[in-house]
Amino acid sequence: MTLPLTDPMLRLAFFIDLLLLIVAVLLWFEVMVLQSLRRYRERLDEESREYWRPLMVKALIESAKQRPPVILRRERMALLILWNRLHESVRGASIENLNRLGREADLDKLALRLLRSRRLKWRLLAIRTLGNLRERDAWSGLRKELYASQPTSVLAARALLQIDPEAALPSLIPLLCERDDWPVAQVGSFLREDEHGPLVCRHLEKALREAPAKYLPRLLRYVRSLDCADMTATLNRLLDTHNNPNIVVPCLRAFNDPVARTRVRGYLEHANWVVRMQAVATLGRLAEPEDERYLRECLADPNWWVRYRAAEALVDLPFAARDKLRRLAAEHPDKFARDMLARALAHAASV
Amino acid sequence: MSSADVIAVLQWFFLLYFIVLTTVYLLLNLSSFIAIRRYMQWRSVDVFPEIFSGLEPPVTVLVPAHNEARTIVASVYSLLQLEYREYEILVVNDGSSDDTLERLIGEFDLVAYPAAYWQGLPCETLKAAYRSKRYPNMRVLDKERGGKADALNAGINEARYPLFCSIDADSILQRDSLHRIVQPFLDDQRTVAAGGIVRIANGSVVQDGLLVDTRLPQGTLALIQVVEYLRAFLFGRMGWAPFNALLIISGTFGVFDRKKVIEAGGYRRDTVGEDMELVLRLHRLFRTRGEPYRITFVPDPVCWTEAPERWRVLADQRIRWQRGLSESLLSNLGLLGHYRSGVAGWVAFPFFLIFEWLGPLIEVLGYFFVVTGFAFGVLSASALAAFFILAIGSTMLLSVTALLLEEISFHTYQGRYAMLRLFAAAVLENLGYRQINSVWRVIGLWRSARGTPSQWGEMTRANTWRHRVDPDTRRSES
Numbered sequence: 001m002t003l004p005l006t007d008p009m010l011r012l013a014f015f016i017d018l019l020l021l022i023v024a025v026l027l028w029f030e031v032m033v034l035q036s037l038r039r040y041r042e043r044l045d046e047e048s049r050e051y052w053r054p055l056m057v058k059a060l061i062e063s064a065k066q067r068p069p070v071i072l073r074r075e076r077m078a079l080l081i082l083w084n085r086l087h088e089s090v091r092g093a094s095i096e097n098l099n100r101l102g103r104e105a106d107l108d109k110l111a112l113r114l115l116r117s118r119r120l121k122w123r124l125l126a127i128r129t130l131g132n133l134r135e136r137d138a139w140s141g142l143r144k145e146l147y148a149s150q151p152t153s154v155l156a157a158r159a160l161l162q163i164d165p166e167a168a169l170p171s172l173i174p175l176l177c178e179r180d181d182w183p184v185a186q187v188g189s190f191l192r193e194d195e196h197g198p199l200v201c202r203h204l205e206k207a208l209r210e211a212p213a214k215y216l217p218r219l220l221r222y223v224r225s226l227d228c229a230d231m232t233a234t235l236n237r238l239l240d241t242h243n244n245p246n247i248v249v250p251c252l253r254a255f256n257d258p259v260a261r262t263r264v265r266g267y268l269e270h271a272n273w274v275v276r277m278q279a280v281a282t283l284g285r286l287a288e289p290e291d292e293r294y295l296r297e298c299l300a301d302p303n304w305w306v307r308y309r310a311a312e313a314l315v316d317l318p319f320a321a322r323d324k325l326r327r328l329a330a331e332h333p334d335k336f337a338r339d340m341l342a343r344a345l346a347h348a349a350s351v
Numbered sequence: 352m353s354s355a356d357v358i359a360v361l362q363w364f365f366l367l368y369f370i371v372l373t374t375v376y377l378l379l380n381l382s383s384f385i386a387i388r389r390y391m392q393w394r395s396v397d398v399f400p401e402i403f404s405g406l407e408p409p410v411t412v413l414v415p416a417h418n419e420a421r422t423i424v425a426s427v428y429s430l431l432q433l434e435y436r437e438y439e440i441l442v443v444n445d446g447s448s449d450d451t452l453e454r455l456i457g458e459f460d461l462v463a464y465p466a467a468y469w470q471g472l473p474c475e476t477l478k479a480a481y482r483s484k485r486y487p488n489m490r491v492l493d494k495e496r497g498g499k500a501d502a503l504n505a506g507i508n509e510a511r512y513p514l515f516c517s518i519d520a521d522s523i524l525q526r527d528s529l530h531r532i533v534q535p536f537l538d539d540q541r542t543v544a545a546g547g548i549v550r551i552a553n554g555s556v557v558q559d560g561l562l563v564d565t566r567l568p569q570g571t572l573a574l575i576q577v578v579e580y581l582r583a584f585l586f587g588r589m590g591w592a593p594f595n596a597l598l599i600i601s602g603t604f605g606v607f608d609r610k611k612v613i614e615a616g617g618y619r620r621d622t623v624g625e626d627m628e629l630v631l632r633l634h635r636l637f638r639t640r641g642e643p644y645r646i647t648f649v650p651d652p653v654c655w656t657e658a659p660e661r662w663r664v665l666a667d668q669r670i671r672w673q674r675g676l677s678e679s680l681l682s683n684l685g686l687l688g689h690y691r692s693g694v695a696g697w698v699a700f701p702f703f704l705i706f707e708w709l710g711p712l713i714e715v716l717g718y719f720f721v722v723t724g725f726a727f728g729v730l731s732a733s734a735l736a737a738f739f740i741l742a743i744g745s746t747m748l749l750s751v752t753a754l755l756l757e758e759i760s761f762h763t764y765q766g767r768y769a770m771l772r773l774f775a776a777a778v779l780e781n782l783g784y785r786q787i788n789s790v791w792r793v794i795g796l797w798r799s800a801r802g803t804p805s806q807w808g809e810m811t812r813a814n815t816w817r818h819r820v821d822p823d824t825r826r827s828e829s
Contacts (some may be wrong), residue, residue: 011737022562028751181539183538340467
């Protein structure tokens, strides 16, 4: 029995077929149109860059003698990207000259307007520009962006810190604890920028004393990232009151003063192997000659990873004689220790 | 129920199947479109300032190699040219019967070193470990044959760094591939795995082992696969990533958190779909534990691979992929419908079961039904036409949306007629290629059901990218 075309199912099928084919063809035309538009835009952007780059490079060296030309609408994107890239690759007086050029070209007004744009890329560019310009008028707008999603909020945090670090940090420090979507490495890098590190470390130290325990591991990662000085007393206090490896390990990692070695050595026999491993790594970093014997003892630790770190630490000690270590690798009573040290020595020889 | 009723029910079933399949794919498209647009907005404005560079964690690049004597030296040289702050290359010679190891030893000045091997993940016996005297960040492990998954486990055991990157010996990367694919780990410390787009290298130009000029392949078979890969990656993967429901990271190029993979037990050695199986198991592990994690996807074209240009080789590949899919899904049924499994277990997993696992069988039965129905006069010519136009039209629409996504994102193929050729391939794909593919996938399903032993088989490489590495200059010869 065959179904005629009057059958509703068949008619539906043909209707859907027609729709699919029409949409497919229309989409393909859209692809071709987008391709042409893109090529046109790329050409325009390249022309903008070729026009503005010499002006900006000249501005790096000397103050402009006349007002820069008006920015055309179609030039905005390329210009802002170029200006920000240049800004972040120079230092000193060049930054001041570039900022002067930026203000004379009304980049500050443009960026303030773009901060309210609904399009993400314009807001991101605006935030970065306002931070680089140290534009105080953007303060309240940037503060709102602190609570947006990543990367908007991270860029806003950086911009606020660039404009006024003393005023920004009381807002930023709680966010360092709470925003687990903020990448520590990247945030740490801008916290160190422009020599803000010591100021940030002071605030971090205060936070370590006052923050709930659940935020401590994250805060300690920032302490390590900034390599904060004068933290030994605070870290010791934390170790006095916390036994949880989630806090002990980052505390050990954050030590950077050789004075802490005695405290660190106390963890070389901890029940948790991750703690022992971190203690070995930290001791290796801070070691004085008398610590060498402790690291040698760790070569015989029952855990592979502790032995591995101990071997690496020994080989990396600037004062450890290679001949002595080679003899140890041949003569150590523990076979696992011998193997591990031989491996570390072989690796060091290849570097 | 009369035969007419049965025919009507079947017709409705197949019609609904295609409608639902197309609708779900279009929704995935929409998800990808939003995600890619957002990503491209970040990229287009160079979001992160210069100070954020150089923060990438070190990576061990694992290169499992079995009988790769022809290409292994070029592959390693290409990896040595990656622009990345700190990484090592760890080639795992998996019981090669050719002179893969000898070529490596000769070319890279390898010397044996004491391994002090940590056997955390199961793998076959390690015979020797070598380091290069000339390239400090290159090592080679020589082991008994155990298969790709086994080789990867051995590499994970020996890796020095917190992240590892799994790569095929014939994968071609770009200089900044590692830099791009590692970004999710920097952006979000919950990330345990990240994959990137794999593109077809056929027809492109490679110099010194790195891709320098992207071109479309000349052959129709490879050109059709370009469209397939665009579909599969641009929305097939990208669509799921925002929901943390990406179930596959290609073994051709993916980066993983070493500690988390060890916690999950490493790669399974008794499946040919070890890449998908691991990702499914990671989802299952973290979801059932209620632990926050992220498995994500970077839409950048980061890796290029050679597509088969012979039907026989293509058939083997597709049969193997379907087997891998089958084995991976069936061994991780615990994820399906688990109360904590979220979108991964409640949406993505059933989708894969119905439309990717069983889908080829339904399609082949559909073709069989309409063709035999027409032959026996049960179905009219118009019903036959309607079915075929629906099947062809839906895939064409999906392919064109993939071309649209390609244009709004990376517009990799720049030639004047590139889009025209891709559109033609998108049409041609449906005139036999797709149908044959479905048959191969059904064969893969059948072999999986029968429990026929899995094997990788041999990939015949045409190496249509024109390079050889001159041993004296180590420069390519076109």
